[in-house]
Amino acid sequence: MSNTDVVAEVRAGTKRYPGVTALSDVDFAVRRGEVRALLGKNGAGKSTLIKVLSGAEHLDSGEALVRGKPLAGLGTRDVAALGVATVYQELSLVPEMTVAENLFLGAWPRSRGALDLRRMRAEAKEAMARIGVDIDVDSPVGSLGSAGQQLVEIARAVAQRPTLLILDEPTSSLAAAEVRQVIDVVRTVAEQGVAVIYVSHRMDEIRQVADTATVVRDGRIVETLPVRTASTHEIVAMMLGTAPEAVAARTRRPSAEPPVLSARGLVSDRLNGLDIDVRPGEILGIAGVLGSGRTETLRALVGLDRPASGEIRLRGEAVRPGAFAAMLARGLGMTPENRRREGIVPLMGVDENIVISDLRRVSRSGVLDRRAIRQAARALIDRLAIKTARPGTPIGTLSGGNQQKAVLARWLHAGSDVLLLDEPTRGVDVEAKRQIYDQMRLLADDGRAVVFVSSEVEELADVCDRIVVLRGGRAVAELSGDEIELNRVMALAIAEE
């Protein structure tokens, strides 16, 4: 490819923040029509690189160029005018407004001072057509699912006719089935000659969407390689800076013990006669596509939802459905799918976020014991390798992976021996993912029951001792030990009724 195809470029770029070198002598270029995946664990320098290219940060040395024009001294607006559009992880839409209004938020077409609704709708339709998506532009954004909202975000960026489109983890809040839609849209946009930088932690989707991948570690570019030829383990090893062997070898040990928690014939909105057995000493994976009833299964088991019918037994005894507090008291614990909305109390310290699940354990005659809180939190912070400046640091300032580990630690503090983990690795970087897998293994070895729900079949196949596949609110298959193979699980999950 000729050099004229290069849309954006960083030459010998270095950026320092107090105490860290975020980018160190980085050379990076992306061409028209290329989808470039940007990989690396949190803090590797991905965000800094994106910020430099979007004009939000400036290099200390070296230069950044977009369409041959140096970005030094330009603000984000100037860079946007050069054709750089960025879609960030957090959605920035107004749920109550329609798709069309959101697409032109703040820059609504006007004629003689009033909104030109007809033009706005026409242009909105055109923008949706351009990314090949069929969404009614008159429906409120809040009525769309997360995938639909993400597509509207992308459509809004594409409507500015960018030459470089930067997507920062566009799928981190989406389930596997929805990811497909985003991938298709990104491919469509790239085919129109737009250069795309795509940040994600999900290897399987990177394979589908990207042509090339740049792996970043400790502020340096480790390598840029075609994604088709590289193996996942090779790339993960590059991100972590370890040998690939460390990722591979593992053993599966399905448990032969009687189930600690079991359900028969659960029926609710999304469940349709679900049977499941959770055994101590193993990691039980729950696979299934979006809407197959994964989250609903966990919520019914832990007593957050009350099924219309069916029976739940804990240690052989029938329990009253929907008795959440009683289930927690009897050793269940659940980490929710949406960490930010349902998991953490952002302003509170990591320590209090951990011990909150059982304050009696850190109290003496009804009075909280500061030293006990500190000790309990400290022990779990060390055990789970939670990276935090102090135990009292507000958890909202931590990375997603460390927040997730703290939410898990909550149930270790409470001494729960049945752990229901809903998407514990979503939006978590590779290093934290590994640590979470390791913890699940340790807990299972310790004789606890771990239930692992994930929309990434790859990690289920990698980690679990037994996998139950859900479809349409029922358990349709169970694989145990060596029966577990990625292709088999995948096929079972997406098979037609």
Add this chain to the structure above:
Amino acid sequence: MSTTTPTGPPVAKADARGGRLGRNTQRLNEIGLIGAIVVLFVVLSATAPGFLSVTNQLAILRDAATIGVVAWAMTLVIVAGEIDISIGPAVAFSSVLLAKASGEWHIPFALAVLVCLAVGLLLGAGAGFLRARWGIPSFVATLGLWSALRGLAQYMTDGLPVPLEANGFLDVLAGSVLGIPTPAIIMAILFVVFLFVANRTAYGRSVFAVGGNAEAARLAGINVSRIRVILFATTGLLAAVSGLLLAARLGSGNGGASVGLEFDVIAAVVIGGTSLAGGKGSLLGTLLGVAFITVIGNGLVLLGVNAFFQDVVRGVIIVGAVLINVLLSKRNGARSS
């Protein structure tokens, strides 16, 4: 004279802070408030005749209690992301209830006091229940109380004060113990109690957790509904206590009293750095907020400022204080990111 300033009992610094984010901001805010109160003292002692006199200082303490007794409970309500605007009418209603019950209805005085406290508690718990059980916004639930209690208090008395027969109990409430006004002593005791509850009990920490993220708190096993009911029951109870103090002070039950008290209380809490968005706040801050508002009010009276214009000045000062607080936390946030 500074020993009689209403800065309350000495407290361990770490105990007084609730939320941890913006701990520095909170500290800056508290230091700023202390500075502002010191400046007020210096300016007022130079300009307002009699400001530093023992009588006036004791009067400031007594006035502070009018706000302070409820403000501690209100701090927790606001930390939980809720609001209770029914305070003024609840206080007036409680004073009327005491006068009616012990007078016209011939209920023995001690029992009448208990009835007042119980009714206050139940009314608050009712508002809390509306919030917890049906998700009615607490602003609306307590707006209902605000209107109904004021109306009821005025209706029961035809808008006229109902005299109370003097007795020893009322004399003590209206008087002083060892030279310190009784309301101020009650306020100080309640402050210590709330400081302890907020920071050292599971209930207190749960309030912060609910305010920070109610859904996360629920999934962590906290009974969020129970917390919400207790919060409003507490403000209801303390509004009733305030009502008793008011009745003792006036010697009557007065349905038209305490107009706008809820806003003084909320202003004190917010000036003290507690976030209306919930999850973050401090009782020490509220204590300083109460002191700040009371000293300003006292100074304006001593300086002979027109009574209507006093409200203008207070309005400007309240918004100004919160603005400074917001700017401080923005600067602090920018630096730490």
